[in-house]
Structures are given as structure tokens and as C-alpha cells.
Amino acid sequence: MTDIDKLLQQQNIPPADPAAKQAAMRAALAEFQQEHEATQNKKQNNRSSGQGFWQRLRLIKDATLRSMIMTSFTKRTLFAGFAAASVTVLGFFIALPMLLSVSPPSIDNQIKISEINMSSAPSTTVYQPMAEDIMVEEVVITGYAKPEMQASLPAHRTASKLSLPASHGDVMHMNASPIMTDVAVQPAPQNRDKFSEQQENPVKRTADEPVSTFSIDVDTASYSFVRSQLNNGILPPKNAVRVEEMLNYFDYNYPVPQNQEQPFLPSVAITDSPWAEGKKLLHIGIKGYDVSAQQKPKTNLVFLLDVSGSMNSPNKLPLVKQSMDMLLGSLKPDDTVAIVVYAGAAGTVLEPTAVKDKQKILTAMRNLEAGGSTAGAEGIKQAYQLAEANFDQDAVNRIILATDGDFNVGINDTEQLKGYIERKREQGIFLSVLGFGRGNYNDELMQTLAQNGNGVAAYIDTLSEAQKVLVQEANAALFPIAKDVKIQLELNPAKVAEYRLIGYETRLLNREDFNNDKVDAGDIGAGHSVTALYELTLTGSDAALIDASRYTSNTLEETNNSSEYGFLKLRYKLPKESESKLLQRAITTADSQVDDRLQNDVAFATAVAGFAQHLKGSVYLKNFSYDDIIAMAQASKGDDLYGYRTEFIQLVRKAKIAKEL
Amino acid sequence: MDPDNLSQLIQRAQAGEADAFSELLEAHYELIYRFAFRWCAKREAAEDITQQCCIKLAGAIKQFQHRSKFSTWLYRLVINTAHDWQRHEGRHHQTDTSCDQPVAATAQDESAIYLQQVLKQLDVMGEGLRETALLVLAEGFNHREAAEILGVKESTISWRLHHMRKQLASTDGAHTS
Known part of the structure; x- marks a missing residue:
């Protein structure tokens, strides 16, 4: 591998995309202006230091957009299939490292599948035919193989099969083989959003x-x-x-x-x-x-914030913090706020604190950082304990859960969690759920939790949405x-x-x-x-x-x-x-x-x-x-x-x- | 752009002039993008890194102190951004191989994959090797310049390159045998 010099020098760099350039420059300029304004009025309230909010927000948008377009799929269920396929592809890459001179198998002649456009496989490439090879396996795996095709498949390809539910089958009706190969090695984590399947009400x-x-x-x-x-x-x-x-x-x-x-x-x-x-x-x-303002009951809130690694994206934790900040603005001085975070372990960051101690609350909030896996259930229990300790019969006692729905540690049993939330609801502690981020968003779980907790499930994608849900509609969200x-x-x-x-x-x-x-x-x-x-x-x-x-x-x-x-x-x-x-x-x-x-x-x-x-x-x-x-x-x-x-x-x-x- | 003009432009940007900053970006976008591309060999990722870097530049420009060449300073920023990006990718996209193993669509991509594998190997061999290789072998900096960009001693660069070649040669031997 001493030809690294040659490789590096000969590397072919495609020209920069003008649209991407424009987007980058626009984002940078926005940040620049914000940065400059921040220095101009050197106020304490420096919410946007160094790596401002814009930076993160802008980035995720573009990155997501790209991977979305690249992956171009209708149903997220397909991803299970593709994830499996991608594993196989990787396996091939590992198993056959640097076999650069393998001649492509001529799949074109053997298999005629109208759904997959194979004709575009150029014989000059080496890896692509392999990837397609694997896509053919995927056809078999999902059980949508046409009979004649199965018959013509070389035996070794049908030998080892993964078992996948047949419902993933409609993958194959997509007419996009170049994209498929792309997808196969690009599991695009942005698309792990979960939505429950539902049928339209009939007449x-x-x-x-x-x-x-x-x-x-x-x-x-x-x-x-x-x-x-x-x-x-x-x-x-x-x-x-x-x-x-x-x-x-x-x-x-x-x-x-x-x-x-x-x-x-x-x-x-x-x-x-x-x-x-x-x-x-x-x-x-x-x-x-x-x-009306006078009629507002006292509010005891416990923020339960997900700070697991998956919340690290720009449109998650930073947005959560800003949203909570906004919510504080719509509370009365005597209302209390507590913060529980959960990640690898759950912990209380802030004991119930009156809103008039705003600085203390803000400081606690700003010091939060994302990292670790998610122990959602543990966090929920701790939040309820705090709410119980601070329970006020005449007040609105509510837990506000902010998460991307990633309860991947210790909570395999949604039913159990539902029951728990339900019992607490009977005691007068309600739960609202604010969903953040995309890519990992577990819609169904959020809905379930909020519905069982007598609360609202809202999805916060931008700061203005946070404004709507937490400020303009604060009454609605807080006072049933x-x-x-x-x-x-x-x-x-x-x-x-x-x-x-x-x-x-x-x-x-x-x-x-x-x-x-x-x-x-x-x-x-x-x-x-x-x-x-x-x-x-x-x-x-x-x-x-x-x-x-x-x-x-x-x-x-x-x-x-x-x-x-x-x-x-x-x-x-x-x-x-x-x-x-x-x-x-x-x-x-x-x-x-x-x-x-x-x-x-x-x-x-x-x-x-x-x-x-x-x-x-x-x-x-x-x-x-x-x-x-x-x-x-x-x-x-x-x-x-x-x-x-x-x-x-x-x-x-x-x-x-x-x-x- | 001649050094005086550039220096003036930077000063204006540092004073908060948006036009100057825009012009500065315009003039250096290509440099950032090229290096970012070399880093990950994937256009989308390169554009991400580039954008991230541009935004970073908005905040960081004030910290440039005109002691070194602007491009030297800028390279450091790009490398830092690329590192951040890589770390982020690594942490959250464990299964995401977008950077390491792009799909080969053409013969050129094929060598790009190979190159990425080599660079990946460099990461395993030791810290700083990737950027050293990119700066010296691809961008054509001499050891002193690369040392300045990376903020290390010139001898470190020389040692890294030596170390890298030796290791690559030995793994190469292992493969062919």
C-alpha cells in the first residue's frame, strides 16, 4: 500500500455543488450576524455562544434532507429489510477485501425482474454488481420473488437466507436499483421514525x-x-x-x-x-x-429530559433547552420546576425550585449534555417520585417529558409503563410528552404515553413550534x-x-x-x-x-x-x-x-x-x-x-x- | 487574492462586516470543500463538513490573530471540524459506513474506496496520521507547513510519515504473502 501518495494525488474530487455552497454560506452568514449582534450588546443573556444554535439547526436540516432524498422510500418498514441487506453487503466487503479484479457475474442474463432495473449495471465496476447480487437475495428473502426468477437463481445464492416477514415485500416494487445499492450500505439512521400502521375509517x-x-x-x-x-x-x-x-x-x-x-x-x-x-x-x-391569569392554578412541573446520546443532535437537546426556557416564561413566580434527566442512569438535576429562582433553573438546564444510552423507565419513575414529593392537591401537577422516544434500555414492556403512568394519573399527576428530533422519533410510544397520562403529545421541530406549544398554548397544555x-x-x-x-x-x-x-x-x-x-x-x-x-x-x-x-x-x-x-x-x-x-x-x-x-x-x-x-x-x-x-x-x-x- | 487584500478583508470581517465575511467565504469555500472531500471521500459528507466549517468560521474569525497565514489557520479549522464530524458519526451512526465504505459506482470510486480503507487504517495506526498524510501527500505542504497547521513540531510530521510508510509496507506485505 505504498502507493498512498499516488492515490492521494490522483484523487478525483467532484466540483462543489453550488446549491450546497449557497446553503453553507447562508447558514454561515446567519451565524455570523447572530454572532456579531451577540457581541454588540454584550448582555448576560448569551444564549448563542461560539457554536450557536443556528449551526446545529441548519446542519441537521441539510443532512437529513440529503439522506432522505438519497434513500427515497415510502415506508419506514422497508428499512428493516434494507438494514438486513446492508449487513449482508458489509459482510461481503469484509469477507472479500480488495478483491479488485473479480469479474462481475452477469446477472442480467440470468434473471429478468421487471421491478428491479438491472440493466444499468455497467460492467466496468466491480462492487456494484456485487451489491446487486445481494439485492437479488433480498428479493428472495422477502418472499416476493417471482417464480421464474427463483428458478433461475444460482443455487449458492438461495442457500443462506434471512427470514423476514413478508410484509416487507413491497420494497421490490420500487423501480430504483441505483438508489437501492446506495441505500444498502447507507442505513440512514434518520429514518428510524416509528409510526403505527392505521387504516382510514371506512364508510x-x-x-x-x-x-x-x-x-x-x-x-x-x-x-x-x-x-x-x-x-x-x-x-x-x-x-x-x-x-x-x-x-x-x-x-x-x-x-x-x-x-x-x-x-x-x-x-x-x-x-x-x-x-x-x-x-x-x-x-x-x-x-x-x-x-384568566388570576384563575390559573399553581403549577408544579417536573421536566423529565432525555439526555441520551441520541438527543445529541442539534434539533434535539439544544431545542429542548430553549423550549423549556420559553415555558418558564409562561409560568408564575410561585410555580415550581424540577428537572430529572435520564441517560445511562437517571438523576435529579434540580430539586423542585420556584420559578422566581429562574437563574438557578436556567443554569441547571444549560449544563445538561447529551451522552449515554437511554434508561427512560427509570427516569420516569424518578420524575414521578419528585412530583409526588412535591404534590399539591390544588395545583396542577404535571410531568413534561422531552425525548425523541428512544427508550432503549430497561423498557421493553410498553404495557407495563402504560399501566404505571395510568396509576399515577389516577393520583393526579399528569404527563405530557414533547417529541423532538427526527430519525429516531418514536411516535407511537409518545402517543401512548401522553394518552395514558392525560397529557398532550406535541412534536417540536422548530423554535417557533416551541413558542406555539409552550407559550401561546401554555394554558391549554398545562391546565386541563x-x-x-x-x-x-x-x-x-x-x-x-x-x-x-x-x-x-x-x-x-x-x-x-x-x-x-x-x-x-x-x-x-x-x-x-x-x-x-x-x-x-x-x-x-x-x-x-x-x-x-x-x-x-x-x-x-x-x-x-x-x-x-x-x-x-x-x-x-x-x-x-x-x-x-x-x-x-x-x-x-x-x-x-x-x-x-x-x-x-x-x-x-x-x-x-x-x-x-x-x-x-x-x-x-x-x-x-x-x-x-x-x-x-x-x-x-x-x-x-x-x-x-x-x-x-x-x-x-x-x-x-x-x-x- | 494578494495578502494585503486578504488581510484587510479579514479585518473587516472581524469588525462584523457581513459583506467582507461573505467574500472571504466565497474565496475559501473551494479550499475547505476540497480538503473535506479528501477527508471522507463522500460528497454529501464533505458538504456537511464544509457547511459546519463555514459556520464555525463565522464565530471563530475574530480569533484569527494575523500571526500566521490565514490558510494555515483555516486548515486547522477544517481539520478540527472534520474530526468533530467523524466523532459524531462514529458515536451515533455505529452502523453507518457512509464515510468508510462508499459504494463504488465507477472505477474512480473504486480507488476512492481503496483510499478510504488506507486512511481508515491510518486512523487505527495512530492519531494525527490521517491529517498529516492529507496535508503533505495530497495538499502538497512541506513538513514545516504541515507542522504549523497541526501545531506540532516539524520532526513529528517527519516521524509520522515515516511511521506510516513503514506500517503500510508491513501490512501490505502481510496481504500479499
């Missing part, structure tokens, strides 16, 4: 199943995640899109009740469905009562005004032939759960608004999808409620009570007259629901393009004080040009 026939029951959901994590994906120029994985979370990201001006006794009012509107001719949209909106809020809608088969609940797939409840106070449901915080949409097909409409049953009688008895589309029932518990209360109202033809004040909100929510369904690839969306969504949102964005709705419109534009992952 139901009112005569068969007139009652629909679900729990409300005020989480917004899905929207933030979708946004961060689109901002990187790629479409989010379908399972990452939850219609209800996108809907509920936005604030709607539904009528608010006057006092805390009845914490919210349901408002109802019926409009024509913009994406399916002949169908109607039933729009149910709830807005929670907002507490009602818990276990369930909605039950009974439709009138005489008026409504079919219906479909849009979104809330993960929140469906059984009919009998509605009146069962033991069944947990979503919580609503001060000032939260919740929106649910049903798509209705009226009786006698041509738009019905399900044929009438041949054997059951179709004649419906006229009832005296014939002008009603349906009947809406809401159950909720006040935060400190265990018995639920009931709210109910009829939904009548009169609701087709949408109140002027509601019109914008209803239209905007419809646009959001349309967009979410579009991203999910809904089968029920007909002739509703991104342009229609943009037009609809544009017309209905209203005042938009914080610019969230404008941002939404931008996102739709981005989705138009985004690549399928």
Missing part, C-alpha cells in the same frame, strides 16, 4: 351502524412532523398523517362558554363536501373555556378543564344513508364505552379547540357507496324527529371529578345555515382535512387537488394573527412539489 351504512363513538384528541404532533417533512421537500409517510391532529393544530373561534362549570360548547355546521359530489360534511367544533371527553353521534337513518368519520382512527371507542366512566378518553385544556368532521351521504342521494341490503327491510318508521340528521352527545369529567357529565344536542337541517362567524373556520378546517386526506392517499377524495385546497384555505384564513394558516398554505404548495419518499 358505514347508517342502517347497520347508526352510532359512532370516539374520544377527542388535542394532540398536534402529526402536523408538526408533516411540516418538517414537507419543509425538507419530501412527502410524509402516510402513517405519520393523522387527520385529527392536523385539524386540531389550528385554533378555531368556536363559541366559548362563560364559566367553568360547563367547560365547553359544541357547535355544529353542515356544508357540502368539496371533494365528493352529493355528500355533506358535518362539522363538530368544541372550544374549551379559557382560564375537562378530562375523558368522548363524543357519540347517532345518525338518523331516515335522513342519512351513510357516514364516514374523517380521522380519529386511533381514537375510536366502542358504543358502550361512551357511558362507561372507566374508559379513558382524551382531555381538553384551557382554550383548546377540537374539531371533528363526518362525511354524510343523505338518504336518496346518488352518492351512496353501499347498496341497500336485500333482506332487511328498508322502510323506516317515521319518527317525530324526522328533521334531525342526528343526535350529538358529549361526555366529559371535570378535572378533579370521576363522574362524567353529559351534553347533548340535536343536529337538524337548520345547521346547514352556517353562522357567519363560523364560516371561515369551517371552510379552513375543511381545507385542512382535505389536505390531510390527500397526504394519506385517501380513497374517498375525488377531484380535490392541492390547488383546490390552497384556494379554499386562502379564502378562509381570516385574520391569522400568528401566521399559522398562512404557513399551512405554504405547506400545501410544498406538498405539490414534494417528492414521494
